[in-house]
Amino acid sequence: MTKAELIDYLLQRQLIQDRSVDVISLPGGVSSEVTLVRTANRDFVVKRALATLKVADPWHSDPRRSHTECQAIQYATRFIPGAVPKILDADLERNLFVMEYFGHEYTPWKSQLMDGEICAATAQKMAVLLATIHNASWGNHEAESLFDTTDDFFALRIEPYLVMTGQRHPELQEFFGAETERLGRARTALVHGDFSAKNILVSSDRCVLLDWEVAWFGDPAFDPAFLLNLFYLKSLYRRKYFDQYLDLIATFLKAYAEHLVHFDHALECRICRLTLLLMLARIDGKSPAEYITSDSDRQHVRRFVKELLLDGVVEFAEVDARWRKEVAGL
Numbered sequence: 001m002t003k004a005e006l007i008d009y010l011l012q013r014q015l016i017q018d019r020s021v022d023v024i025s026l027p028g029g030v031s032s033e034v035t036l037v038r039t040a041n042r043d044f045v046v047k048r049a050l051a052t053l054k055v056a057d058p059w060h061s062d063p064r065r066s067h068t069e070c071q072a073i074q075y076a077t078r079f080i081p082g083a084v085p086k087i088l089d090a091d092l093e094r095n096l097f098v099m100e101y102f103g104h105e106y107t108p109w110k111s112q113l114m115d116g117e118i119c120a121a122t123a124q125k126m127a128v129l130l131a132t133i134h135n136a137s138w139g140n141h142e143a144e145s146l147f148d149t150t151d152d153f154f155a156l157r158i159e160p161y162l163v164m165t166g167q168r169h170p171e172l173q174e175f176f177g178a179e180t181e182r183l184g185r186a187r188t189a190l191v192h193g194d195f196s197a198k199n200i201l202v203s204s205d206r207c208v209l210l211d212w213e214v215a216w217f218g219d220p221a222f223d224p225a226f227l228l229n230l231f232y233l234k235s236l237y238r239r240k241y242f243d244q245y246l247d248l249i250a251t252f253l254k255a256y257a258e259h260l261v262h263f264d265h266a267l268e269c270r271i272c273r274l275t276l277l278l279m280l281a282r283i284d285g286k287s288p289a290e291y292i293t294s295d296s297d298r299q300h301v302r303r304f305v306k307e308l309l310l311d312g313v314v315e316f317a318e319v320d321a322r323w324r325k326e327v328a329g330l
Helices: 003-012 065-076 109-114 120-137 141-146 150-168 170-185 222-237 239-259 265-284 295-310 316-328
Strands: 022-026 032-038 043-049 087-091 096-100 189-191 200-202 207-209 216-218
Touching: 003 022, 003 032, 043 065, 065 087, 065 096, 065 141, 065 150, 065 189, 109 120, 109 200, 120 189, 120 207, 120 222, 120 239, 141 216, 150 170, 150 216, 150 265, 170 265, 170 295, 222 239, 222 265, 222 295, 222 316, 239 265, 239 316, 265 295, 265 316, 295 316
Parallel strands: none
Antiparallel strands: 022 032, 032 043, 043 096, 087 096, 189 216, 200 207
16 A cells, blocks of 8 residues: 555545655565654554565465454453554555554563663463453453464464475474474464564553464464574574573563463473474574574574474473573584
């Protein structure tokens, strides 16, 4: 949608009163167009889901997932009202919606982490927030009905991360294949699906969780694993903060375990196994971590994950100990 087309559209929806507005394209990841609209009275964001994602490998998904995102935000507002954006308008036919804009007082958690601002309190807050989402939706029939989105989750998470990576590592195919089948059957709680530091905005008194388009009623283990695998990779990329990153992992897991009513050893093992699979997926899947640019670092991750999977490691204590040994030799 061009700037002129967007302004015409906003006028039709009565979201603006005249054409004297600023329209600014925002970085929206690979799956959406995200546009900031500034008016004399207020600022807001227009988000439109794309049918073809902006990555090197072919990656397609139904843009109607925009409806899923709106539903997920509205559902989550019931129990975490201050931690999700307000929806101002939604147009299901155009696969877009309008939401509140978070100004300069908010910083992406990813930016803080990359800058070495590694705050345990933020990790604890987000662990409690995630546990609240999972507790509130655990075994909930309404959530299961609303977020029966396995096809979209397969297209956006299982195929590009697990299936693709398994194909590129035939010696590990059994692990990726088994996890693909297991996740396809899982029906336990609402999963955010993109629980990553890039989707968490932090201010002095508030954390906001964005990007709910992958919301799915499935295995809650996916969410912590999606976050923690990136902490391990960031500890490789920003090695001077290595110990702080591993402390952050421990802080997050402890708080999540303490606040999730249904936490048990089996769930912890699933989180650990998924963390390893996703580490390799962020190297060789369709959406590689953009900051791991060294071939040497990629090889370290490949060797590490392969060894731990073949050894049957499902405990974070052993993952940490062996990751320390792996990185210490660099």
